Amino acid sequence: METSSLAGCWELVSGECLDNGHLLQYGEAQLRARKVLANGYFSFVTHQQGAFWAAGSGRYTVDGQQYTERPDLGTFPPEAMRDYVFRFRLEGDLWHNTRWEDGVQVEYEVWRRVG
Known part of the structure; x- marks a missing residue:
């Protein structure tokens, strides 16, 4: 899948x-x-209950159904500036991401395309 998708x-x-x-x-x-x-x-930028919570930026790549973020700027400690690898699927305007570490699901997100 092309990164442009x-x-x-x-x-x-x-x-x-x-x-x-x-x-x-x-x-x-x-x-x-x-x-x-x-x-x-x-x-990305995230708010919790209307107040700033977190932000980050960097490079990303797509290889098949694998989406990888490589943050180089963010509101995280230095050890959090590492690769984040997700399995993903697109269903219309919905983007589903699942991230696993050591056989444990550590994150699941659903995003909707708005632009």
Whole structure:
């Protein structure tokens, strides 16, 4: 799949991730996010309950059904600036991402194309 198939602006619909061993449901935490992908770069900003929560930016690649983010700027500690590898699928305007580490699902996101 070409990286251009993901190019555009995406808005977070739903998701969950492991946060210090606890499952964080994005809806319950009132997380909202937008992500923009263009020319091999990504950038996102996330709010929680209307206040800034996190942001990041860097390069991304697509290989088959694998999407990889390589952040180089962000509001994270240095050890978080590493590759994040997702399995993904597109269903119309919905983009589903799943990330696994050591055989454990650590993140699942659904994004809707908005631009």
